[in-house]
């Protein structure tokens with residue numbers, strides 16, 4: 001019997017997400033029998049029951065539920081095992097299998113910056129965990145600065161240098177990445193302005209995980225003539241890898257990538 005599969009993105013907020021457009025563009029143009037929607041989920045502990053209530057074949061998870069998604073899965077594969085953060089779930093015969101495609105998506109996005117040896121990550125949430133572990137895997141030095149202390153011990157144990165706003169000491173960086181949600185729905189900087197000015201004056205490149213807008217952080221980078229990029233290529237990179245998992249390799253990666261890229265022009 002012909003069944004059309006349903007996929008979704010879970011988040012809070014989620015209305016800004018371009019994932020439905022990206023995945024639907026691939027499904028439609030490659031005649032893959034599936035649709036992708038968005039679900040505004042406030043309570044991360046309800047992820048699993050909502051997933052099954054909607055009879056989903058797979059999902060992406062965005063802020064702030066990626067750690068809850070890890071907990072919701074029956075099994076975890078690949079890089080997600082290392083970081084405890086899941087952004088992609090596939091329904092395999094009623095079992096939820098969790099993956100993380102954010103980290104490799106980000107590495108794809110920063111290829112054009114060339115060799116990176118020293119990174120400062122602003123924020124200590126799910127995205128920061130995935131990126132820190134992925135950088136360390138490539139022997140890239142990682143510093144983390146976060147608004148609050150409680151999430152930092154995890155990163156210290158991983159091998160990062162960690163700071164709160166109060167204890168921060170600036171050094172030289174190849175790349176500074178904003179993984180906080182400051183600037184997503186507001187006009188805030190990810191840290192006090194004196195700290196942001198200091199890090200921007202000591203870095204070659206800047207990236208923001210947020211896409212679809214020039215955040216206050218990126219505006220400051222622009223004012224200082226620093227080469228920067230927003231989160232669009234990271235979004236594309238993670239989306240292509242997630243789509244490959246959703247369609248269980250039934251579509252060619254190059255085709256997925258081409259149509260996903262096209263969706264950015266819509």
Ligand code: NDP
Pocket residue numbers: 062063064065066102123124125126127128146147148151179180181182183184188189190191209210211231232234235236238
């Ligand atoms: P989490 O909720 O896991 O972590 C959020 C982090 O941001 C925490 O460290 C938190 O600090 C910090 N934070 C939140 N608000 C502020 C603020 N006003 N000032 C300073 N710090 C703040 O989020 P995720 O890691 O899942 O996502 C983070 C961002 O990355 C989101 O904007 C998301 O949209 C984006 N993203 C983009 C992707 C892409 O493909 N382009 C992929 C993944 C994420 P504290 O610990 O003190 O609360």
